[in-house]
Amino acid sequence: MSKTIVVTDWDFPDLSVEQSVVADTDVTLVSAQAETPxxxxxxxxxxxxxxxxxxxxxxxxxxxxxxxxxxxxxIGVxxxxxxxxxxxxxxxxNVPDYCLDEVPTHALSLLLACARRxxxxxxxxxxxxxDWTSGRPIDRVAGSTLGLVGFGKLPRRLVDLVSGFEFEVLVYDPYVDAEEIEAAGAEKVSFGALLERSRFVSVHAPLTDETRGLFDADAFERMRDDAVLVNTARGGLVDVDALVTAVDEGHIAGAGIDxxxxxxPEPTPPLDHPNIVYTPHVAWYSEQSSTEMRRRVTEDVLGVVTGDAPTNPVNDPSGD
Known part of the structure; x- marks a missing residue:
């Protein structure tokens, strides 16, 4: 019996990647643009x-x-x-590792864009x-402290990318052992210590009930007044209104938000804020990463519907 895979919604130029995956099978690919359940x-x-x-x-x-x-x-589900x-x-x-280069590179780009105005x-x-003086003061980037919230594959790649800056790297991740973090050249700290010590904070945590709104007004008040927040993870991790207030009131220096x-977004927050750099959820993207993501997730769904074990399951519905 033939099978059907439905693409519920997509904003790619076409579905040629997905079609190529199912081309030599008896699986039919159907596309839609559904927005509601x-x-x-x-x-x-x-x-x-x-x-x-x-x-x-x-x-x-x-x-x-x-x-x-x-x-x-x-990656997120x-x-x-x-x-x-x-x-x-x-x-x-999902596809947990298709943008191992793109997201850390984008996070570093936002960090440097903010630091260098x-x-x-x-x-x-x-x-x-x-007028070069309009951005004063600008402090040297090298030798700063970088705090990483979450320590999966993406932030570990970021540690590699910043090695030439001689950063002191702090990590807050309650699910990774201190020994593993130290082996990667970083120090495991509490969330409070990371906020208080870091000049740059890059967020890489998943969005869960535990992490939603993690960066709120209280968090911003604990950060250094020269701190820069970079978020390439999930929007719900940061209270954006509190972020704008924190920058306006000088609790932190700025932010790079993807x-x-x-x-x-709606008209608010003010997207023309001079000390906040915005990009449109593009950290994951390159032509190569997009193709890889689409091919791999299609292959995985195809495998399951035709009786194979999945490559990247988020859950275990078998109950084993």
């Missing part, structure tokens, strides 16, 4: 597997469809009800102002 249900009726970008895969969706697998384009999937024997799949100077020059709680 009801639209997902309508689009994927009778499907054996889902490929999902932003569409919500709720308990209602899983109950209605009875699919074997849900593949999420990317916050738009998929993983517990509900597990309870129904549905695999949730690149966006401010660029705007001023294009507006007709040629992800927001709502994307695209």
């Amino acid at each position: 009801s639209e997902v249900i309508d689009a994927a009726e009778g499907a054996d597997g889902l490929l999902v970008q932003y569409a919500p895969v709720t308990e209602e969706v899983l109950e209605a469809l009875g699919v074997d697998a849900v593949g999420r384009y990317g 916050d738009n998929v009800d993983v517990d509900a999937a597990t309870a129904r024997g549905v695999y949730v799949l 690149v966006a401010q100077y660029d705007h001023e020059v294009k507006s007709g102002t040629w 992800v927001l709680p709502e994307e695209p």
Whole structure:
């Protein structure tokens, strides 16, 4: 019996990568642009597997469809009800390591752009102002303290990238042993110590009930007044209103933000803030990483719906 995989939503130029994966199989690929649970249900009726970008895969969706697998384009799976999937024997799949170069590189780019006031100077020059003093004071980057919130594969790659800056690297991650962190050339510290000691803080934690709103007004008040926050992880980790207030009031020096709680954002927060550099959730992207992500998650969903074991399961619906 032939199988069907439905792409619930996508913003790629086309689905040629996905089509190439299923081309020599009897699996049919169907595309949609669903934004709500009801639209997902309508689009994927009778499907054996889902490929999902932003569409919500709720308990209602899983109950209605009875699919074997849900593949999420990317690392995070916050738009998929993983517990509900597990309870129904549905695999949730992701691609945990497709952008090992791109995200750390982008985080470092934001860090340096903020530290060197690149966006401010660029705007001023294009507006007709040629004045190096407008960004004063700027302190030397080398020899600073870098705090990493979360210590998975991406921040470990960032440690490698910044080796030439001779940073003191601090790590807050309650799920990684101090010995493992020390072996990577960093020091395990509490969240409070990281805030108080770090000039640069780069966020790489998943969005969970435990981490949602981790960077709030209290956190910003504990940070150094020359601190720069970089977030390439999930928008919900940072209270953006509190962030803007903290920068305005001088609790921290600035921020580089690639992800927001709502994307695209509403008119607030003020996106023209001179000391906050924004990018549109692009840290994951290169042509190579995009192709790899799409190919691998499609291969994994295809494998599950045709009877193979998954390569990158987020959950264990078998109960073993």
